[in-house]
Amino acid sequence: MEKSKFPFHPVPPERQQVPPVFFPGRPIPGMAQVPPGYCGAAGARAPGGGAPQAAAQGTGPGCADQNPGSSGNADPSGCAKGTAAAAAVHQERNQPSGQGRQESAEGCAACTKEEPRRRYAAEGAYPPAACTQKNIRYAQLLRMDFASPQSELTATMQYVYQTWAAEPHSAELSQIFSGIGKTEMHHLHLLGKMILSLGGTPSYTYWNGGRNFVWTGAAVRYQNDPVEMLRADIAAERNAIAGYERRIAAIGDPAVTDLLQRIILDEKVHIQILEDALQQYGKKS
Numbered sequence: 001m002e003k004s005k006f007p008f009h010p011v012p013p014e015r016q017q018v019p020p021v022f023f024p025g026r027p028i029p030g031m032a033q034v035p036p037g038y039c040g041a042a043g044a045r046a047p048g049g050g051a052p053q054a055a056a057q058g059t060g061p062g063c064a065d066q067n068p069g070s071s072g073n074a075d076p077s078g079c080a081k082g083t084a085a086a087a088a089v090h091q092e093r094n095q096p097s098g099q100g101r102q103e104s105a106e107g108c109a110a111c112t113k114e115e116p117r118r119r120y121a122a123e124g125a126y127p128p129a130a131c132t133q134k135n136i137r138y139a140q141l142l143r144m145d146f147a148s149p150q151s152e153l154t155a156t157m158q159y160v161y162q163t164w165a166a167e168p169h170s171a172e173l174s175q176i177f178s179g180i181g182k183t184e185m186h187h188l189h190l191l192g193k194m195i196l197s198l199g200g201t202p203s204y205t206y207w208n209g210g211r212n213f214v215w216t217g218a219a220v221r222y223q224n225d226p227v228e229m230l231r232a233d234i235a236a237e238r239n240a241i242a243g244y245e246r247r248i249a250a251i252g253d254p255a256v257t258d259l260l261q262r263i264i265l266d267e268k269v270h271i272q273i274l275e276d277a278l279q280q281y282g283k284k285s
Contacts, residue, residue, distance in 0.1 A: 120182065121269060122265035122269050131194060131197045138251050139195045140207055142195050142200070147203070149219040150219075151215070155181075156181055158220050159184060160178075162177040163178040169281075227282055230277055234278065248260050
């Protein structure tokens with residue numbers, strides 16, 4: 001057996017300690033404990049992790065914040081207004097898999113004090129990321145959208161980089177890149193689940209010309225000019241839509257094509273957001 005050219009350095013005993021594992025419901029040292037199911041300003045959850053309840057007499061968490069200018073004894077209806085939406089979100093999120101739970105690209109927006117300033121995903125839930133029948137060829141096709149140079153993995157890392165690169169120019173533009181990037185990461189998650197469902201492996205590799213290639217950071221455009229970044233992103237989103245349309249034409253499983261159609265709707269939303277931003281920041285350049 002050939003000897004490795006890299007010397008082996010044993011791990012010192014003091015670094016071999018395994019960090020403690022904390023489970024739900026078990027207190028974590030040094031951290032303030034939060035009641036199970038508590039969801040910030042929207043109010044406390046019912047016992048057993050049920051839907052949020054409005055704070056009694058307007059004195060619960062976030063009541064004064066939801067009624068600007070009010071005292072601690074705010075009108076209880078102020079809290080109740082946002083509670084119904086929060087309850088619906090939590091009820092859907094807490095359904096076990098197999099009882100109609102669907103994926104969501106957004107976080108618990110109803111539990112925050114303010115609605116998101118901008119939506120980065122189209123209206124409507126995502127179809128389940130589960131195929132009708134296993135098909136390795138379909139899984140291989142989806143890997144082009146999963147981890148090729150023109151893929152959701154590249155888009156995710158591209159927007160992450162742009163979030164940093166745009167910050168010195170505009171905090172608002174940086175937030176736009178961050179919001180779109182989170183939606184692209186959700187697409188990556190859904191495609192990975194669908195590839196697994198089809199019987200494939202969602203590795204960060206892709207097939208091209210009969211060869212298997214490994215995704216690398218060379219696929220990311222490391223630009224620093226906001227206008228150049230926006231133009232490149234608009235072109236990439238359009239290319240992504242064209243790629244998904246080709247995949248839809250080649251795949252005969254309606255469960256797979258329904259998911260791809262839903263992802264296309266998000267990409268169209270991204271193009272509109274990016275075009276609006278380009279119109280704004282193009283004038284500044």
